[in-house]
Amino acid sequence: MKHELAGRLGLVYLVVIGIAVLIVVQALYVQVWKGDELRKQVQNVSRKDFTVAPIRGNIYADDGRILASSVPYYSLRFDCVAVADTLFKRKVDSLAICLSRFFGDAPASEYRQKLWKGKYGAKANRYLLINKKKISYTELMKVKKFPIFRERGTRSGLILERENVRLQPHRDLAYRTVGYLNEAEDGTFEGRVGLEGAFEKQLRGVPGRSYRQMMSGRWISVTVDEPIDGNDVVTTINVDCQDIVQGALTRQLEHYKANAGTAILMDVKTGDIKAIANVSKTATGYREVLNNAIGDAAEPGSVIKAATMVALLEDGYVLPTDTIDLGKGIYTHNGVTLRESRTPIGKVTVQSIFERSLNGITELVYEHYREQPEKFVNRLYAMGLNRKVGIDIVGEAEPYIKYPTDKSWSGTSLRWMSFGYELQVTPLQVLAFYNALANDGKKMKPRIVKEIREGSRVIERFEPEVAMNKICSKQTLAYMRQMMEGVVENGTAKNLKNAACKIAGKTGTAKVAAGKKGYKAEPKYRASFVGYFPADKPLYSCIVVVDNPSTSVGYYGNVVSGNVFREIADKVYSMASLMRHDEQEEEIDQTLPISQNGLKDDFLAIYDELGIDVTDEAGNADWVMTSRDKEGKEFELKARSVDFSVVPNVKGMGLRDALYLLENSGLKVGVSGAGTVSSQSLTPGQRVQKGSYVGIVLK
Known part of the structure; x- marks a missing residue:
């Protein structure tokens, strides 16, 4: 009997020991071999990892007004388990009605069904997305007053996911220059165009890391790495000037049914771009699409005659008072005939050729440079017209000014280049040259950003930069300013004569080639006016280019683009005068009652x-x-x-x-x-x- 009992006990011991061994083995298996995998599964259930986006830096106008800013928006999620059953059943209908009215995209019954399923479905949802639409902070304050959501703490079940949305408070003003954000491969957004793209590194900041951990039946947010917010960019853009420039250009494009237009306003002394507008016709009206001001290198037409005249004057071949007989105004060389728009011409002065924008300037160039065409082209190079201006925005087009050794050089190249064909420059590159004429010959690098700031602290400052100290002699400069004033007083831009301030500049009406058909296709034109104001003490330079205005309405540069220039000059000059007057008043008032x-x-x-x-x-x-x-x-x-x-x-x-x-x-x-x-x-x-x-x- 004792032996039988001992045998049974031994068997029990063996079974117990076997079970213990199995438990130990299983524990080791779970802990060692399957531990990492199981811990990850637990984390997936009770923990959610997040990237904490930094707040992208603001882009400011020159006076501190915001051009682009990151505004917080929120996604609404709902922890169905956190809300007590009695509260949920009593208030779910009211909440559904409020959500339906607020979002306006579905009846209350659908919202009730979504919430009910989230709480009492096969698996309770602790992270239910209420609506895909993101709401602003003001809207969030309204949502927090809804039934259930108004409960304190986690009892409301409301989970908020914040996301910064990029907004431009001034809507379409300088939209293409300021730029916008595109979605990257990782789902985040980054700047690729305009200032957003050029200063992406400074604006974007450094993301942080956090996670939400389920603890004691509620979600707890834990920050691992704090995000570092982006820096701010302070531009030279003036909101009031931008409004004036863009408004004047858009109205003119609409009137002349043009395809596109560009206008740039620049501070003469500093090269600061105060306004830059690029407006194109779209299916929904006129708006900014492409930054043609810096990215569209094209044949400029007669506005290049200022550079041609500088070359002739600098080389001592002509004086403004010299005369030349242009006869009938018909010029034929190398089998190509060029006609003036109005003939005959007869004897005229060099100054009159420029003021009236006569193509007879090609006769002067051919006479003096036909044996040495490289001398003429070298003059254009010496003025920097063959180089980018180096603006701090991605996408500036390379200017193209051919050289006599190039394969494309022909017997007509010298003549055609002298009045704006067989070469390509952007509107901004043309403006930088004219700005130098207004700035006593000093060519400035166009500046569009003044500072990078971290809060109120300036961490990088961009000073005005001289690109070229002298593009021509003082005497040539005096002649050129005299002739550009003459364009308005006596020449092709007499319609600008009675502006609020005296204007100096040059008109241009270029015929645009149509691909392989060249200039023989249905005529299309590019109308331009470029100059500065006031002519006696230049404050601003400006260029206006209008592409393909309707020939039935008008297409000449003096009217199509010149009138835009005049409106800009009138309003900007008046605004500047008022500002100077107010500054004087303030200086006096400081010491007075x-x-x-x-x-x-x-x-x-x-x-x-x-x-x-x-x-x-x-x-x-x-x-x-x-x-x-x-x-x-x-x-x-x-x-x-x-x-x-x-x-x-x-x-x-x-x-x-x-x-x-x-x-x-x-x-x-x-x-x-x-x-x-x-x-x-x-x-x-x-x-x-x-x-x-x-x-x-x-x-």
Whole structure:
């Protein structure tokens, strides 16, 4: 009996030991051989890894206004398990109705079904996507007031995934120059064009890492590596100038039914690009598509005659007062005949050839360079016309100016190049040359970015850069400026003569070749005007190019592009004058008692009460500007004209007077602050569009 019992116990021991061994072996197997795989499976269930995107840097205009910024948007997800059953069943219908009304893409029944399935389906969903649409922060505040979502903490079940969306507050202004983001292979977005592309490295920042871990029935966010936000880019673009330039160009393209157009405004002294517009016709209207200003190298036509004339003057072959007999205005060489648009011509001066944009300039070039064509081309090279200007945006086209040793050089090349054919340059490259003529011969590298900032700290500054100290002699420069002023006073651009300031420049109307058909196909034209203003003390240079305007409406450069130039010059010059005037007022006001611009009778009553001496130079004017004399002993009143057809300048006025002028101009006014008007959102002097909004800030 004892032996039988001992045998049974031994068997039990053996079984227990066997089971223990199996457990140990299985534990070792799970821990050692299958451990990593199982741990990953657990993590996949209870942990979600995320890349934390950095906030992309802003792109600013020259005055600090934002051209592009990253704004947070949110994806809505729902942890169905975190919400108590009683709360869910009581509020799910109300939540579904709110979601249906908010997104407007599905009935409440569909949202209820999605939520119910997420909670009571075969497998509860702890990460249910409510809607694919991402919502703004303002919209999020509304969503957080919905039933269930308004509960505190994790009981709401609401899970937010933040994503930064790139927005341009000024909509289409300089859209192609500012650039945009494209989706990369890894699903992130990166800049590839415009400033977004050129400064991608500075703007993008460094991504961080985080994960959401399921702990105690709720998701906990854990940051592993903090993201490093991108730096900001401060440009030279002026929003007001960009609005003027782009608006004027777009309206002209619409009027002339043109295919595309480009306009660039540049600060003469610094080379700063204050505005750059590239507008093309699309199926939905005119908008920015391609950056033709820097990427479209084409035959420029007669605007290149300024470089041709510089070469002739520099080599001492002509003077503006020299005369030449162009006869009937028909020139035939190497079997090719060239005609003036109006014939005959007869005897004319060199200056008249330039002012009237006569193709007889080819006679001068042929006479002096036919035995040495390389000398003419070397002059163009010496002005830098064969080199890129080096703007900090990807995509600048290489200029093409052929040389006599090139295979494509022919017996007609010298003549055709002299008036803008058989060579290719971009609008910006042409403008950089004319800007040098306005800038005492100093050629500036076009600058579009001033600074890179990390918050308020400047980490890199781009100073104005001289590309060439002198493109020609002072005497040649004087002759050229005289002739370019003559273009407006006596020549092809007399329609610009009565602008707000004196304009100097050159017209161009180039015939565009149509592929293999060349110039024999249905005629297409490129109309141009390039120059600077004011002519006596240049502040800005500008080029306007319009491609393929309708020949039935008009296609000559002086009208199609020249009128755009004039509108730009009028408005920008007026704006610059107002700014200089305001700066002078501010400098004086700093040492004087506070005074407002407004109604004359009000000031006279106040000054009489205070015993302040007044010099009244306003005559019968109702509205006046106030200032102090040099000694600071008395006030001076000067007339302030008011034209209700344009946006009035209300800076320095009190609220009552400012409202009176703005509302009588047909504008809707928004007010912030207290005191006197320190700034207004609409530029003074521009035409009033009735019902437009203008914001004024008082300080």
